[in-house]
Each structure stands twice: as C-alpha cells, then as structure tokens.
Amino acid sequence: MRLIKCAPCGLSVLVIVVLLMAVVSMTIGAIQIGWLDVVLALFGLSDNAQWNWVVQEIRLPRVILGILVGAGLAVAGAAMQGLFRNPLADPGLVGVSTGAALAAVSVIVLGSTYLAGWTAMTGYYAVPIAAFLGGLTITWLIYQIATKDGRTDVALMLLAGIAINAIAGAATGVLTYYSTDEALRSLTFWTMGSLASATWTDVLVSGIPILLAIGLLPYFALTLNAFLMGERVSEHIGFNVKLAKRAIIVLTALSVGAAVAVSGVIGFVGLVAPHLVRLLLGPDHRWVLPGSALMGAILVILSDSIARIIVAPAELPIGLVMAAIGGPFFLALLLQRRNRVGF
Numbered sequence: 001m002r003l004i005k006c007a008p009c010g011l012s013v014l015v016i017v018v019l020l021m022a023v024v025s026m027t028i029g030a031i032q033i034g035w036l037d038v039v040l041a042l043f044g045l046s047d048n049a050q051w052n053w054v055v056q057e058i059r060l061p062r063v064i065l066g067i068l069v070g071a072g073l074a075v076a077g078a079a080m081q082g083l084f085r086n087p088l089a090d091p092g093l094v095g096v097s098t099g100a101a102l103a104a105v106s107v108i109v110l111g112s113t114y115l116a117g118w119t120a121m122t123g124y125y126a127v128p129i130a131a132f133l134g135g136l137t138i139t140w141l142i143y144q145i146a147t148k149d150g151r152t153d154v155a156l157m158l159l160a161g162i163a164i165n166a167i168a169g170a171a172t173g174v175l176t177y178y179s180t181d182e183a184l185r186s187l188t189f190w191t192m193g194s195l196a197s198a199t200w201t202d203v204l205v206s207g208i209p210i211l212l213a214i215g216l217l218p219y220f221a222l223t224l225n226a227f228l229m230g231e232r233v234s235e236h237i238g239f240n241v242k243l244a245k246r247a248i249i250v251l252t253a254l255s256v257g258a259a260v261a262v263s264g265v266i267g268f269v270g271l272v273a274p275h276l277v278r279l280l281l282g283p284d285h286r287w288v289l290p291g292s293a294l295m296g297a298i299l300v301i302l303s304d305s306i307a308r309i310i311v312a313p314a315e316l317p318i319g320l321v322m323a324a325i326g327g328p329f330f331l332a333l334l335l336q337r338r339n340r341v342g343f
Contacts, residue, residue: 063301083249132258
C-alpha cells in the first residue's frame with residue numbers, strides 16, 4: 001500500500017522538497033545569510049559581494065555535490081535491492097562503499113610510491129577511477145558469492161558483506177599506519193564522509209558518472225520488476241537477464257564509486273531512501289528509482305545541515321549523522337522481517 005496514489009505527483013513533491021532544502025542548507029554557515037539573500041546571491045544580485053562569492057563558490061557546489069552523492073547512493077541501493085530481490089541490500093552494508101573507499105585510500109596513500117604508475121596514467125581522475133573499479137569488483141564478488149542457480153541467498157549476501165567490510169577495514173587500518181600526517185587527515189574524511197571540501201571540480205568529476213547511472217538505470221525498471229518473480233520467470237517473459245544484471249552491476253558500481261570518490265563513505269542512504277519511496281509511491285521500479293534519487297538527495301542535504309549545526313562552528317562527519325538515522329531504521333527492518341517469518 002502506498003501513501004501517495006499519484007506517483008508523478010509524488011515525484012513532483014520530492015523535487016520541490018529538494019529545492020527548498022537546498023536553499024535552506026545554503027543559509028547555514030559561519031556567515032548567516034537569509035534565504036531571500038541566498039536566492040539573490042545565486043544570480044549575483046545581492047548587494048553584498050561577499051555573500052555572492054560565498055554562495056556561488058562555497059555553498060552552492062557543496063549543496064549540488066550533496067544532491068549528486070545522495071542521489072547516486074540511493075539509486076544504487078534501489079537497484080541492488082531489486083537485483084538481489086531483498087530490501088536489506090545496501091552499498092554500505094554489503095561492502096560496496098567500503099571497497100570503493102579502500103581503492104581510493106590506496107591511491108591517496110600509495111599514489112607517490114607503489115601506485116605512481118597508476119597516478120601518472122590517470123592523472124586527476126586517479127582516485128575516482130580507482131573508487132569505481134573497487135566498487136565494481138566488490139559488487140561482482142558479492143553477487144558471485146550470494147547467487148547460485150539463479151537464486152540469491154540473502155543471509156549469505158549479508159554475511160559476505162560483513163566479511164568484506166572487515167577485510168577492507170583491516171586493509172584501511174594498515175594503510176593508515178603507513179600514511180603521512182597529510183594523508184591521515186584525508187583518510188579521516190574517507191572513513192566518515194564529508195562534503196566540507198566540495199568544489200566545482202568535484203561536482204564535474206562525480207556528476208558525469210552519477211548522472212549517467214541515474215539516467216540509464218530506469219531503463220531496467222521493468223526488468224527489476226520482473227526480477228521480483230525470479231530470474232527464470234523474467235527470462236520466460238522475454239527479458240535479457242544476463243545483460244540486465246551486468247549492466248545494473250556496472251552502473252551501480254559507477255554511481256557508488258563516483259559518490260565515494262568525492263564524499264567518502266556515507267552509509268545507509270541506499271537502504272533508507274528506497275524504503276521511504278516504496279512507502280510513498282509503491283514498489284514499481286519505474287517510480288522507485290527516480291524517487292530514490294530524490295529522497296537520497298534530501299537525506300544527504302538534511303544530514304549535512306545537521307552536521308554543520310549540531311557542533312557549530314565545527315562540523316560532524318555526515319557518515320555519523322546518517323548512521324544515527326539509518327542504524328535504528330535498519331534494526332526496525334530486521335524486526336519487521338523477524339515478525340513476518342514468525343521468529
């Protein structure tokens with residue numbers, strides 16, 4: 001049962017909420033700027049030149065990056081839940097985000113030594129490309145471990161995710177031990193998530209792959225709907241299951257890798273956002289995928305705003321705020337599933 005009967009109307013409401021929260025978020029900071037002045041500063045029309053610069057060069061790229069990261073993680077979560085046919089699938093829980101972060105951290109710490117050739121070959125895009133490859137590898141590995149004869153063992157998937165998170169955490173710990181003071185500060189950013197250093201370059205680097213994934217994943221919405229009945233049924237209906245699975249895995253890794261490359265690890269967005277959208281709009285992936293992108297943007301902007309307010313003038317990592325929101329949500333889902341199966 002869905003709360004909003006008109007799915008396009010629901011998406012329109014989510015778009016409006018994203019825009020309103022973006023404006024509100026840009027009023028928060030060391031310099032207090034009213035929402036009307038923010039709107040004027042966006043177009044360079046404010047009488048205060050400093051406000052124009054602060055809004056256009058610091059707060060606007062931060063908000064846009066938050067929208068991209070939230071949308072990318074959420075749509076990846078929705079696609080993974082459809083692919084694995086389980087609502088508990090999430091890029092963070094099953095290790096995809098951690099794998100992408102480990103690859104990025106490896107480049108940061110070893111980019112001038114063991115990975116100097118990689119850094120020289122890929123240049124500025126060394127970290128984003130590494131994050132994508134790390135996310136792709138983990139996504140493929142998780143799918144291979146959890147799937148047999150066309151069936152996905154959910155318990156095995158979650159246990160494999162726990163194992164991969166532990167392995168990636170251990171590897172990150174080793175890299176932390178060998179890192180310099182400058183690299184150590186960067187590692188803190190990667191492990192907890194933040195938008196504090198957002199720039200227009202980050203928006204460009206992450207925006208292209210995330211928008212590509214958001215634009216292409218809806219083409220597999222009907223296939224994901226068919227997956228709910230099983231892969232064999234999907235094949236009998238006429239869907240190219242193998243092609244769809246490979247495309248979804250690549251696009252999911254692309255989206256998660258790009259998001260992690262510019263924001264670090266922000267967990268639970270891909271878990272919470274799709275569930276909220278299903279409550280509002282129903283389970284049809286034609287609405288779940290775009291709705292999840294919008295809901296993910298809302299969650300990340302909200303978390304970023306809270307992170308800047310709660311210990312002002314300092315900032316909390318966004319990952320901590322999302323964990324405080326997503327942790328109880330995840331436990332509620334587990335309890336709900338336990339009650340359904342009668343434990």
